[in-house]
Amino acid sequence: MDNKILEIKNLKALVSETGEEILSGIDLEIGDGETHVIMGPNGGGKSTLVNVIAGRDSYEVSSGSIKFKSKNLLNMNIDERSREGIFLAFQYPSEIPGVRPWQFMKAAVDAKRKANGDPELSVREFSKIYDDNLKKININSDLMKRSLNEGFSGGEKKRNEVFQMMMLEPNLALLDETDSGLDVDALKAVGDAVNNLRDSKRSFLIVTHYQRLLDHIKPDFVHILINGKIAESGNSDLVKKIENDGYESFA
Amino acid sequence: MSYIDHYKKLIESELKSNKNFYFMRAVAPGADYFIENGFPLKKKGNERWKYLDLRNVTSSNFIKSIYEERISTDFESVLEKLNSCGINIVEDEILIVGDEDNHLAGRNFIEPEGIGASSPSKTNIGEIANPEEDGFIALNAAVADITSFWIDENFSKKALNIVFAGQSQDERLVTERMCIKILKNTEVTINEIHFDSNFNTLNIPVLEIHLDKDSKLIHNKVILGSEKDMNFNFTRVFQEEGSSYQNNSFCHSPSIGSNDIKVIMSGEGSECDLRGIYFTNNKNQFNTHITVDHLAPNCKSNQFFKGVLSDESKAVFSGKIFVEKGAQKTYATQKDLNLLMSKGAEIDTKPSLEIYADDVECSHGATAGNVDENTLYYMMSRGLKKETATRMLVRGFVDEMINSISDDKIRKFASNQTELILPNLAFK
Numbered sequence A: 001m002d003n004k005i006l007e008i009k010n011l012k013a014l015v016s017e018t019g020e021e022i023l024s025g026i027d028l029e030i031g032d033g034e035t036h037v038i039m040g041p042n043g044g045g046k047s048t049l050v051n052v053i054a055g056r057d058s059y060e061v062s063s064g065s066i067k068f069k070s071k072n073l074l075n076m077n078i079d080e081r082s083r084e085g086i087f088l089a090f091q092y093p094s095e096i097p098g099v100r101p102w103q104f105m106k107a108a109v110d111a112k113r114k115a116n117g118d119p120e121l122s123v124r125e126f127s128k129i130y131d132d133n134l135k136k137i138n139i140n141s142d143l144m145k146r147s148l149n150e151g152f153s154g155g156e157k158k159r160n161e162v163f164q165m166m167m168l169e170p171n172l173a174l175l176d177e178t179d180s181g182l183d184v185d186a187l188k189a190v191g192d193a194v195n196n197l198r199d200s201k202r203s204f205l206i207v208t209h210y211q212r213l214l215d216h217i218k219p220d221f222v223h224i225l226i227n228g229k230i231a232e233s234g235n236s237d238l239v240k241k242i243e244n245d246g247y248e249s250f251a
Numbered sequence B: 001m002s003y004i005d006h007y008k009k010l011i012e013s014e015l016k017s018n019k020n021f022y023f024m025r026a027v028a029p030g031a032d033y034f035i036e037n038g039f040p041l042k043k044k045g046n047e048r049w050k051y052l053d054l055r056n057v058t059s060s061n062f063i064k065s066i067y068e069e070r071i072s073t074d075f076e077s078v079l080e081k082l083n084s085c086g087i088n089i090v091e092d093e094i095l096i097v098g099d100e101d102n103h104l105a106g107r108n109f110i111e112p113e114g115i116g117a118s119s120p121s122k123t124n125i126g127e128i129a130n131p132e133e134d135g136f137i138a139l140n141a142a143v144a145d146i147t148s149f150w151i152d153e154n155f156s157k158k159a160l161n162i163v164f165a166g167q168s169q170d171e172r173l174v175t176e177r178m179c180i181k182i183l184k185n186t187e188v189t190i191n192e193i194h195f196d197s198n199f200n201t202l203n204i205p206v207l208e209i210h211l212d213k214d215s216k217l218i219h220n221k222v223i224l225g226s227e228k229d230m231n232f233n234f235t236r237v238f239q240e241e242g243s244s245y246q247n248n249s250f251c252h253s254p255s256i257g258s259n260d261i262k263v264i265m266s267g268e269g270s271e272c273d274l275r276g277i278y279f280t281n282n283k284n285q286f287n288t289h290i291t292v293d294h295l296a297p298n299c300k301s302n303q304f305f306k307g308v309l310s311d312e313s314k315a316v317f318s319g320k321i322f323v324e325k326g327a328q329k330t331y332a333t334q335k336d337l338n339l340l341m342s343k344g345a346e347i348d349t350k351p352s353l354e355i356y357a358d359d360v361e362c363s364h365g366a367t368a369g370n371v372d373e374n375t376l377y378y379m380m381s382r383g384l385k386k387e388t389a390t391r392m393l394v395r396g397f398v399d400e401m402i403n404s405i406s407d408d409k410i411r412k413f414a415s416n417q418t419e420l421i422l423p424n425l426a427f428k
């Protein structure tokens, strides 16, 4: 049982448009069922890292490799990566006018099932799962009658990201500051949702600035990302060190 | 022979065959204007048409189509198409333009309760659609096929479908003119549907609508153009006190054409709400030209249009708000949003405000943009293919307009048409 779901080797990535290098040689391995946390100062490259994993094409990988379930991830499109089991909860989710959350999720779940050779869910089967998950994460179903994310508060958007994660049941969930801007109840709900999904087949990479999320989710590993490089890796004790000394001691 | 000479001959022969004295009153100014000026081809000082290439309009000498051509198989298939989309054509909901010999200057008219043919002596053709405003309107006036009728309270809360079926031959000119009077306190829906056939035809339909005091009209307009036809569609509306006019347009562009609406708000406390969506593709050109004239105080107008442009098509939106000196407490808005699906597509938006009153509230805005990359990325990160995501986005953009169509059948029809149009849009 020493399988790695994600293997990143010497990853360098630049902004496609300008050629500016943001990630300058990242090595990171995540094992099946593990939960990793990434912390680091603003602008260190945390979001860039998770977006490069998700396949955002405004970044260009200039060297290194990423393997997901032993497959070369860099050959896959954004949507293929998702259907393979990668999920990114966005730091800033998009508002999509005219697109209903239900319709959007149905299409997403069906696309994934189709790729796996499973039949589409009937409206009824889907609705049941949909409603159950809404309840679990405590999203008001009236909210979901609007256009996706349109007029959602910051916290509501974050909950909705977690809701989508629950619907898509990824093998690797990347959470980019999902805990920012959450009230205490929402924070607990997000923590519970992650903990409920944790199992031997699912791994998490969680970007956060705050220790308080880690009161709910106990990570296996903590990494500190500074200037596009992992400056240090360790266990939860690292978080306390950051709280006490700040990032300067790692630079 | 210049094209004007061709139409001059056509106009003269029409004048000879048309014996109705009353209609002549309107025909003459149109004829004079057109023979003098022709189509609005000049670029200079021609704000309305200068962005379009109108040369094709003169590339053929179009002859007037005769009625038999028009109701042939095409008409049947139109009815079928509508049926299949859930529009049930109930006999008294349809107006069929008919054959030669009756009192409506050659129209056979099925009169449901609450609708009646207006007598020619009481029909002032050109009163609302001034033939000297535009060469197209002038030509229509000069050789129009005229249908004139009123609607009263006995038809309230009902819908009247007016179907303009496709023509079945090349080089035909179709100049329908309808003069519709909505009588006091009447509340109706008119669905105007143009199904153009794939022939080189020049369609110039003109609707003149008079809204009496406290009447209300919901006017749904569907233009489904084809790759070959041209369709210059005009609506001219005159509003009396307390009346309400709502227009929902759904346009899939013909090779070249326009949706040209002018509303004259002449009575105090009237309201108009003009909305629409236009799709353009291939090398088609389409002009949405909207004018609202606020002539009386306490009126409210709203213009809200959206465009989806693909390939190398071109769309023009020109919206004008005119507020007369005495039209205090006017509230007028205008908005035009465009989605450019390809690099080759082009939009020209030209808002214009002309305000002579001081106590008014006006706003306008226009945007044009591509499908948002961040949004597309977000959707794809949930496993949706790029095409699926794009289609969903465009659908979402369009739905806001479609959902505001209050007539169930037309809304469903527009929705189904959108599903047919979307896959043909090139996503680049």
Ligand SMILES: Nc1ncnc2c1ncn2[C@@H]1O[C@H](COP(=O)(O)OP(=O)(O)OP(=O)(O)O)[C@@H](O)[C@H]1O
Pocket (backbone or CB within 6 Å): A015, A022, A040, A041, A042, A043, A044, A045, A046, A047, A048, A049, A058, A091
């Ligand atoms: N598309 C881009 N174009 C230009 N610069 C970019 C782009 N994406 C990221 N950067 C730059 O790369 C650096 C890292 O950004 P990133 O968003 O990854 O930081 P972060 O660690 O997530 O910061 P935060 O904690 O504030 O969210 C920043 O300096 C940012 O300005």
Ligand SMILES: [Mg+2]
Pocket (backbone or CB within 6 Å): A046, A047, A048, A091, A176, A177
């Ligand atoms: Mg970030």
